[in-house]
Amino acid sequence: MRGFPAIVDDIRSAAPPHQDSVDEPTRQRLAGLTTELLAARPDGAAELQRYRSITTRTAALPEQRVAAALRGRTVLVTGGCGCIGTALLRQVRRLCPARFVSADIAQPRRPVPGVEYATVDVRSPGVLDRLFARYRPDIVFHLAAQRDPGLAERHLGYTVETNVLGTVQVVRAAERHGARRFVYASTGKALRPYSRCVYTASKRVGEWLVADAARRGRMTCTGVRFTHVVDNSILHDRLRRWCDTGEVVRLHAPDTVFYAQSAIESAQLLLTAALSPADDVFRLYAIRDLGWPVSLLDVALGVIADGPRIAPIYLAGHEPGYEEAPYPGLYDPALSGDVSPLLNAMEAHQVEASACAGIDGAAVAAYDAPEVVGRLPELQRWCRVTADRQARRVLGELGWDLLVAGVRATPPAVLDRMARLTEEYRPTMSDEHRRIDDLIRRHADRATDHSATDHRAADRRSDLVPVVRPLRTPTVAEV
Template sequence: MTQVVPPGRTPVGEDLDRLRRLTGQLLAAQVDSPAELARYLSVQERGIPVPEQQVRTAIRGRRVLVTGGSGCIGTELLRALVPLQPAVLMSAANTPPSHSVAGVRYLHLDLGDRQRTEDCLREVRPDVVFHLAAQRDPGRAELEAALTVRTNVLGTRNIAEAAERAGVRDLVYASTGKALRPWTNDVYAESKRMGEYLLCRTAARGRMRCTGVRFTHVVDNSIVLNRFRSACHLGLPLRLHSAETVFYVQSAKESAQLMLVALAESTHRPAREMRMFMIRDLGWPVSLLDLALGIIQESGSDSPLYVAGYDPGYEQAPYPGLYDPAVAGDVSPLINAIEAHEAGESLSPAVDVIPVRAAESPAFDSFLAEAERRCAPPDDHAVREVFQSAAWALLEATAQTTSPAVLHRITGLTAAHRPTMNPDHRRMDDMLRRFAGWTQRVHSS
């Protein structure tokens, strides 16, 4: 199939007919694809243990605000919060809910508007904030960098500052598994990593407890699933990044429960330390190829598969030191090698927890000020330029607070890969080597 239509060349005419024939052969050969689709969809019913008493104590009689409560996970979280008897339960979003939850007060709020966010928090006076509002589509993030930075970075800063000044006791932040990369050029992933850093700095001031969670691919609101089904309905090709792609998945139910675990843990952790929570066992990864074939069979469509290559926003190959084989098998796959040595258990036996550590970064502060100017009106090119500089500054801030011994082990593991590293990964490796205490010149092989 990749010989008939190489990645990057859009199939038309005879190409589509040949891909359809080959897809038919693949469907006949991959007899387990329907079972893989069924396994993928069944994850929607999966849940994790939650410390019920601690969660109820943290919520009952409190004023609770959920940003992004109109979305899939936000709606699931609101449903989980109602029976916990908060004094007031509110949702703040810039879009109306598709399925409203009884007992919830819905507010319209654009978190990118700093003053409006300040005014809203001062008016509603929440005790607890769950921050889910975000631009979550990696592909869209590459096309609309300014909007993504305004929402995911500046919006997170705005809600954190407003919540702190309004006397909020606890803030729980929703990040992404993609943020486990210590550095990335992908706008969505790096924007969420920057959100983690902003909450880390907020927690360090000691006036508000901050925790966060990392979600991986959520089946209930899957962008991939919706695109595949839409393509089948229209008879269009199903575009795959690669036939070898596999990925972890979780449910909206698990995601909401994970946020409740993070809240419950906040009362048992140091007030000035930001901590992140991830599900430890996410099950066997899902094959993108089998998922696509299963959806074709489900629909009865004659849509062909097309291996298109990796779109912007989706990393083709990770940094070779992302995981340390010595510890990776014992913790969540959403924890990287820098973080894994500090991973610990939480109040839920299904959840791992790590501290978020990073030094103060004047360069990052400069980025925030510049991004604010470049986002209104939006200038995607200019935002991307300052955004990339901020991403490198954030990696440096992380390396400064990481044990040199940990960095030395990571960069020792990557040594054999240096001749084939791409320029960004080589630059990243050079920075980690510098903080690990390597003596050879930067950019040497």
């Protein structure tokens, strides 16, 4: 029997990456190699079982505190008909008597008894305003979003209007109608300091919009970061469909691994965020121990082995919306294992205890970025006329503006440590990662360098650096 590396090399040679499709002879060749791979890599079934078992995982939620915080309140959940929204409504209905409202563009597939359902598109400010005027919620959980990274690249306008402009509308309606707490559902992809990927950029801007509302002090605002949620996995659905139909199974790379969590954990994470201190500090919450990362290849092999026929594996490379490798300074090794992997090095030093053991909260440094709010009408205008190229440019510039503001608000000692940790990687960094690194290095020494004007000019000039595909290294990714 041939070894795993040799078979993978043959799969790569049989079909180069980034092809939209493969011809029939190549497909047959890949099917034969996949059969070999199943024999050489017998751990797929066990990894698939471990992956699926994550759906039963829970957090140690302080249920009495949650019940006391929600009792007698009106709770509004946007996106309440989705997987996590439904799990959240089930949790809170079980814990305490209150008025629960779901606002979603879709109809509920599994209605939760006692929940009032309203059909609402968060992109429609008038409809939202009438909803908030009718229910006047005390607590808002904002889950409504377009969550598919690949779809975000193909349908930029819809994604930005939902994830960015929709968040603006929900935040403003909540403030106008007296909501006391606002909890925003973000993504683990938003831990990237900067990204041109549409989905990631849209959620990073969403986080800042909610943080900016926290600074205004009208309501307590928090956010949570989810990683791959097994219960509503886009990945698993695609694998199952490909295997059922015998289509080619498209994988990013043979060494891709990713963290995962359950819908129940996600709901409990949201409820933990709702127990944050009542102040004007924006806090991000994430699960600390997400278990051992899941192997994408082994899960795929498990699904293939469980299917009616051998679906051939094709190593397609990383598609638009997915990052091959993280910025090398993303994590601080000194904190590995002690802080959630969904919090980056600039956030991890601000971690504080949360109401739930096993969940980290990071008090994100407040920073002003008026240029972001000022450019939202321009972003909206380009989206409405389906000018994706211009909308993508504006979204990228907003993301860079937020990174600059965030770096300026980060203690120089943290930036200096990041700069020292990335020094050895600079020769092989992608241009985009070097651009991020250069910005961090310019501000790492600002405790002794007072040329703030020069820094601001350099920050703007760095936006002119061209972007190329990032370097290829094994990494933990979110799928």
